[in-house]
Amino acid sequence: MGKMVSISKACEITGRSANTLRQWEADGKIKSYREGARGHRRYDVDELNAHLGIDTKTEVQIDFGTAIYCRVSSADQKKHGDLERQKLRLLEFCASKHYRVDYVFDEVGSGMNDKRKKLRKLMTLAREHKISRVVIEHYDRLTRFNYELLVEYFDSHGVKVEFVETVLGSSFESELCKDIISLMMVFSAKLYGKRSKENRLRMKDLKKVGMA
Helix, strand or coil, X not given: CCCEXXXXXXHHHHCCCHHHHHHHHHCCCCCCEEECCCCEEEEEHHHHHHHCXXXXXXXXXXXXXXXXXXXXXXXXXXHCCHHHHHHHHHHHXXXXXXXXEEEXXXXXXXXXXXXXXXXXXXXXXHHCCCCCEEEECCHHHCCCCCHHHHHHHHHHCCCEEXXXXXXXXXXXXXXXXXXXXXXXXXXXXXXXXHHHHHHHHHHHHHHHHHHC
8 A cells, every 4th residue: 555645636636626536436446445533535646647548657746836944942042033044044954955844843942852843744735645745954953852752743744854964053062051041940840849749649648646
């Protein structure tokens, strides 16, 4: 089974209307697969190509478009234009490669935070086979640690991750220190919160014993 696409993307690939695809399906010429709670139609690209008489072994791989992802760690960096300059560099890189950019994500947040909204949206696009590649400035823009795991995730959905710079910028050490301090503050807050809760429960038990 090849890459699964929505009916709109299948129309784009085949050059046929949605009604034609539904008719092909009704005639048993192609199959559709259902995904998600709402059961949206998904089509296998290899099956579509086979029906159109296209040899997928020699055919140029279909480009589903590109998403660029930009990130800075602080609002101060965004205020000074770092985020915008990063975005422009990525757009220029994509233009030089003749990549069609369909999605542009920019985000302010720690590279240690795996709950970033824009990053999650990027992963959803990959899962739904709406992009062929993700372009970032350098690997730490995507995540501080476990970069290879994220790359493997994207690769499992047929999405290639490209980064423009192989050498980290001069701000890397500064941002990393801020991220580590932020991480320590979170753990400290959780630790003190746990201890505070335990102390409150202990005092409550002592009061009960005193009242007995």
